[in-house]
Amino acid sequence: MPFSQILVETEPPIGIIRLNRPKVLNALNFELLIELVEALEAFDRDDRVRATVLTGNDDAFSAGADIKELSEATPVDLIQRNQFALWDRLKKTAKPIIGAISGYALGGGCELAMNCDIIIASETAKFGQPEINIGIMPGAGGTQRLTRTIGKFRAMEMILTGQPITAREAEKHGLVNKIVPVESYFEEARKLAMQIAQKAPVATRLAKEAVLKAFDTPLEEGLQFERRNFYLLFSTQDTKEGMKAFNEKRPPQFKGR
């Protein structure tokens, strides 16, 4: 399908999605979210893609929800749109997503960043949940994901004051994996996606699923879940190839089977 709010590229073995509403700092309108979810689901089905880079531009990953769209909406509109169902689909993306984040990642933009599996940020990135400034609050996971990532006290301060934090602070508090100069963040994320795309695809998928499970389950149940995924991998050809290649001291040839 043709996209109008995002740019989608396939550069096997990775996919690249760029949010593309530069005039409004990539504000997340309903249409963009639909396109994003559909693009990610298409990548999940596409055997040529093994990891995705999700990015915006140097000035903004995304400055958040489209306030104009939101302020014109009636409660009935909101119910009918059921926007959060899209976020639920987003969360179910099976293949790894590397966020390449520069500039503003605010509100829904910060929440979208936290839906990524790994975040490479530019030194100029700013993360924040400023919803409180317009009398609302995070609605797409901000209160939950931020709290689990940087802890109650820091999350509370960001969410209650609406004050954003710098890339350096985000790195210090574990909200991003790495910060690099603004000229390099995309390339760095691309390299990382390429590296991950070399691994056995079924293993990366089940490993991602198991890590995310840690957010939802008590330890004992999470460990059981991990074990089942671990056993499951032994039925794949790639696991046999990986161990064989290790013993034969050569790089493995993974087929995604």
Add this chain to the structure above:
Amino acid sequence: MSYETILVETKNQTTRITLNRPASLNSFNDKMGEEFYASLKAAEKDPDTRCLIITGAGRAFSAGEDVSGLKERYGGDTHPSLGDHLRKKYHPMILRIRNMEKPVIARINGIAAGSGASIALACDIRIASEDAGLKQAFIGVGLVPDSGSSYFLTRTLGPSRALELIMTGRTVGAKEAEALGLVNQTVPAAELDKVVNGVADRLASGPTKALGLSKRVVNQVGRLELPDALEYEAQNQDIAGRTRDHLEAVRAFLEKRQPKFSGT
């Protein structure tokens, strides 16, 4: 854009910002603070500006905060928040000078005191007239160094010499300042322009992106451990290696000629 309290002139890809309230030794009233900051922002954005010179008109570089403006704020027993005043007026300009990825030269034509000294110290290179001096004027009015003075002095001189200057508030003459490493070069007043313009011309025709990245690296490495500093250099070298000017320099070397840098 026209200003009331400063002069801005761009020539040979160098923008010269002159603090221009000579009757009050170029002290910073709020208007001059706003205009100076606006001119820094404009010069940073201007693609035709590849080097900046900051200087003062008349006999002073800048005497720092304009205390006459404080009068009305000290009515009765009130204590205005000096912290908020600094955050609003001086911090943005000091950070803008340090973070803008273009070389900034302080042409210290005369006394630089208080926050005036801070601005000079925030620049990348300082060239002073023999008649100039730097003064940590804060203690004289019962205050602590601000606008970055304690930061820059401590990093340049170490805590003991920094504290001597801060605690005595004495004026350090240009010659002594040069010996201490507080200014890069001291020259007779009559030669100040020749020397400053010479350095500016050289920088303005240099590989601007690499000059800016060098500043970025120097700004960061001070707070890093060696392995992280090495990594940070490598990241920025990647960027410099992709510039046109780098390729031009390599080509010029192979062709045994001087490179012509475009700044990109």
